[in-house]
Each structure stands twice: as C-alpha cells, then as structure tokens.
C-alpha cells in the first residue's frame with residue numbers, strides 16, 4: 001500500500017432527504033456469479049434480529065424503511081402486525097440475517113410463545129420505545145422482555161431504540177434518553193439483573209438516525225468486524241483519507257468504518273452519495289437487453305463539495321461500496337489512492353474467501369461451534385492480511 005501525508009480539519013454542509021433509492025433496486029436472489037462469493041449455505045443458521053416493543057411504537061416502519069425502501073410517509077398507512085413476520089435479509093456475504101417483526105400485543109405467558117426457540121437463535125433484540133408517548137408501560141415491557149430473553153440466551157445483544165424523536169426538541173431528546181436509560185437500568189438493578197447490558201439509540205425514520213442505529217446493531221453481529229476496521233484504518237492512514245465507510249449498498253447500513261469517531265453529517269453525506277450513484281446508474285447505466293445490475297464492478301463516483309472536500313465512492317463487490325471523505329488537496333495523487341484501494345479490495349475478498357471456506361468446512365463436518373470456528377479463522381486471517389498490507393505499503 002502506498003502512503004500519503006495527512007491534513008486535519010474538515011467541514012461539510014449537507015441538505016438531506018431520505019429514501020431516494022429506486023424501490024426495484026432491492027434485495028435480489030443471492031447468486032454466485034460476478035465476484036465469486038458463494039451465497040449462504042443451505043441449513044446455515046443466520047443470526048436473527050428481533051424487533052419488539054409496544055403496539056404502534058414503529059417496529060414495522062423501521063423494518064420497511066431500512067430494508068425495503070419504503071418512504072417514511074408511507075408508513076402512516078401500515079396495518080398493525082398481528083403475527084410474527086420473518087424477513088430474510090441475505091444481500092451480502094457480511095450482512096446475512098433474519099429480522100423478525102413481532103406484534104405489539106405479544107404475550108410471553110401465552111403457551112404458544114416458544115421462548116426457547118425465539119430467543120435461542122437470536123443475535124440481537126431491538127426493543128422500540130415510542131418517545132412521543134408515555135413510556136411507562138414500554139419500560140415495564142422492556143424489563144419483562146430482556147429478563148425473559150436473557151434467561152434463555154445470555155449472548156443476546158439488547159438494543160433499545162428510543163424512537164420517533166423527530167418530534168422532540170434537542171433538550172427534550174437528551175432528557176428523555178437520560179430518563180429512559182436511568183429507569184431501565186434501575187429496574188434491572190432492582191431485580192438483581194445488572195449483568196444485562198442495554199445499549200440506547202435515539203432514532204427516527206424521518207432522518208438517517210435509524211440507518212445509523214441499525215448499522216451499529218448489525219456490526220455487532222459481524223465476526224469479521226475487527227478485521228474490516230483494521231483494513232480501513234490501514235487504508236485511510238496511507239491514503240490521506242479523513243473518513244471511510246464500508247457500506248452495504250442496498251440498505252445503506254455501514255458495516256464497518258475506520259476507528260476515528262463517526263459524525264452524523266459525514267454518514268449522511270455518504271448515504272446521499274450512494275443514492276445519487278444508484279439513481280444515476282439506474283437511469284443511465286442499465287442496458288436494455290440484459291438484466292445486469294445497475295451497481296457493478298465499474299461503479300465509482302467522485303463528488304467535489306464547495307468546501308474543499310471530496311466524496312469518493314468505489315465498488316468493492318456487488319453488495320459493498322467504499323465511500324471515503326477526503327480533502328481536495330489530498331486527491332491530487334489519485335493514483336496512490338486507487339492503488340491502495342485495490343489492495344484493500346483484494347484483502348476484503350480474502351476475508352470473504354476464508355469465511356466461505358470455513359463455512360464449507362463447517363457444513364461438511366459438523367454444525368456445532370460454527371461461530372467459534374469462523375471467528376478463530378477470521379482472527380488468523382486478520383493477522384495475515386495486516387502483515388500483507390503493511391508489507392505492500394510504500395511510504396512516500
């Protein structure tokens with residue numbers, strides 16, 4: 001990897017809107033052509049994300065907006081969910097999971113509620129609280145839900161979405177978050193369950209906060225995350241990039257970023273850039289006679305902002321894109337950045353290959369301990385890649 005001097009300071013302006021994605025650019029069937037990435041194996045257990053919360057708290061809206069490109073206004077007409085809706089999200093080799101949307105009125109004491117089955121294979125439980133409503137009942141239900149789930153499966157990540165905060169002032173938002181945080185943790189402490197850890201996110205479907213929160217939930221379920229972060233750190237430090245996100249293009253969830261702090265504006269800018277690229281590709285890039293995807297190995301884009309900042313997007317594979325933010329002055333050596341990007345893409349492919357090999361191995365031998373196995377392999381792989389990338393780096 002080639003190296004570059006870096007400058008600090010960046011400012012960007014943004015005007016945002018969500019959901020300009022064409023709806024037909026959705027989760028297609030997972031096939032094997034293009035980048036040689038095999039699809040999920042038959043019988044492989046996908047991590048499950050449960051969406052729970054009281055009625056009308058916004059669960060279905062979240063799922064539709066993030067994963068099905070529904071515009072936020074259309075959620076006003078969503079019918080109440082009255083059975084568990086299972087949604088299989090298999091759009092990328094990294095992001096493969098199921099989302100189960102539960103009806104608000106679910107009763108844990110109902111004999112048909114099989115908590116071992118439901119919480120057993122669950123990776124994360126997202127509990128949605130309507131912050132515009134009185135949340136006392138929601139807090140009681142949260143307590144009941146997490147304690148019940150924790151008894152069945154201690155590995156579940158508990159994520160609380162303090163939702164619909166678009167209607168609240170900044171001060172009130174913070175106050176609500178503090179209050180919910182305090183009361184939820186007090187309830188756990190009172191029932192001697194302080195080992196249960198809850199993470200809190202302020203969310204709304206009317207801005208990018210819901211995508212950001214979901215990104216964090218999903219990242220915790222990706223065993224390769226440390227490897228990806230490492231690769232991004234190496235890439236940005238050698239290419240004078242300020243910030244880099246690895247995006248799942250369809251959902252605009254970022255599955256990894258470098259270790260510098262994420263600010264909401266950068267994330268929103270990058271999301272908007274993906275919208276622009278996909279919109280333009282769908283309008284001008286589709287060939288009449290083929291069903292080729294609008295986003296392919298040639299997809300890349302460069303947007304210069306009027307504050308001396310550049311947004312640079314490159315396709316990594318058919319599901320993932322790298323979006324970088326950097327200063328215009330540092331882009332005069334684009335060749336170095338492009339070369340480093342190729343090293344990065346190669347390394348990401350190795351992560352995929354190794355993951356897939358370990359999956360095949362697991363499938364051929366036994367289904368037991370599959371997570372542990374792939375985790376261990378990925379760690380070894382991470383070290384190999386870092387060594388390879390570092391040795392390829394050429395300092396200027």
Ligand SMILES: Nc1nc2c(ncn2[C@@H]2O[C@H](COP(=O)(O)OP(=O)(O)OP(=O)(O)O)[C@@H](O)[C@H]2O)c(=O)[nH]1
Nearest residue numbers: 056057058059060061075076080081104164204205
């Ligand atoms: N202001 C605001 N309204 C929201 C938001 N998210 C969802 N809503 C609205 O909340 C209402 C209920 O949303 P649903 O998604 O149906 O709620 P649910 O939790 O799935 O409801 P059940 O299926 O009955 O359990 C809808 O009218 C949505 O438009 C948000 O972020 N902000």
